[in-house]
Amino acid sequence: MAKTVIVSCGTAIATSTVAAKAIEEACKAAGIDVVTKQCKAAEIKNFVDGADLIVTTSQVRFDPGIPVINGLAFLTGIGKDKVIEEIIATLKG
Amino acid sequence: MVRLQESFIFVDLEAQDSDEVIAALAGSLFEAGSVAEGYGKAAIERERIHATGLPTRPFPIAFPHADSEGVHQSALAVAIHKTPVVFRNMADPDEELAVELVIMLANKSPEEQIETLRSLAELFGDPDKLSELRYLKREAKIVEWLKRELAL
Numbered sequence: 001m002a003k004t005v006i007v008s009c010g011t012a013i014a015t016s017t018v019a020a021k022a023i024e025e026a027c028k029a030a031g032i033d034v035v036t037k038q039c040k041a042a043e044i045k046n047f048v049d050g051a052d053l054i055v056t057t058s059q060v061r062f063d064p065g066i067p068v069i070n071g072l073a074f075l076t077g078i079g080k081d082k083v084i085e086e087i088i089a090t091l092k093g
Numbered sequence: 094m095v096r097l098q099e100s101f102i103f104v105d106l107e108a109q110d111s112d113e114v115i116a117a118l119a120g121s122l123f124e125a126g127s128v129a130e131g132y133g134k135a136a137i138e139r140e141r142i143h144a145t146g147l148p149t150r151p152f153p154i155a156f157p158h159a160d161s162e163g164v165h166q167s168a169l170a171v172a173i174h175k176t177p178v179v180f181r182n183m184a185d186p187d188e189e190l191a192v193e194l195v196i197m198l199a200n201k202s203p204e205e206q207i208e209t210l211r212s213l214a215e216l217f218g219d220p221d222k223l224s225e226l227r228y229l230k231r232e233a234k235i236v237e238w239l240k241r242e243l244a245l
Contacts (some may be wrong), residue, residue, distance in 0.1 A: 009180050014158055017210055018214045059185050072184040075218075078150065
């Protein structure tokens with residue numbers, strides 16, 4: 001079954017689009033079947049059901065019950081490879 | 094298609110705070126007809142809730158933007174500050190960043206602009222390129238450079 005990754009940022013218009021695309025490509029290369037769902041930070045709650053992982057560039061202020069990884073690296077380029085590794089390890093785990 | 098022209102570029106901008114920077118950039122887009130009058134206000138409000146400062150190297154940047162509502166035509170506007178202006182860190186709003194370069198994004202359709210967004214993210218992640226852009230100093234050069242680097 002495909003893994004579902006929630007990708008969120010402030011307005012779901014720029015950051016999450018870049019991050020979602022990068023995650024899809026990295027997972028494909030790693031042989032992981034993945035579906036990304038983009039949303040605004042405030043909407044994460046509505047998407048958590050059935051999701052495996054949250055990648056966000058803002059803070060998550062509640063316990064979503066699934067892993068949360070900071071995706072700022074997709075914009076700053078700093079530590080991007082490490083974040084991709086972490087995402088893949090989490091989804092494989 | 095992303096619009097970029099000399100009137101959208103501010104070199105040595107003197108601004109007291111991030112509101113002023115955002116207002117100046119959005120004002121130039123409004124004058125050219127790329128965004129509605131309220132876009133600047135929306136971006137300022139958005140910045141308060143979801144900061145857009147990034148701890149990039151060799152200096153922090155910010156890329157303020159609002160919802161696509163009010164965007165008539167996708168466009169980029171750029172400010173290079175005379176002295177750094179405080180923006181808050183996207184990942185940690187309690188952290189203040191002394192931002193030297195601001196790229197405002199008016200995005201009509203994220204899906205259509207994916208290539209531009211990715212080129213921008215690549216630029217943000219490249220310290221040498223950011224430095225190059227920071228010190229170009231002339232509006233025409235900046236437009237030409239960005240069009241080439243972002244394949245606009």
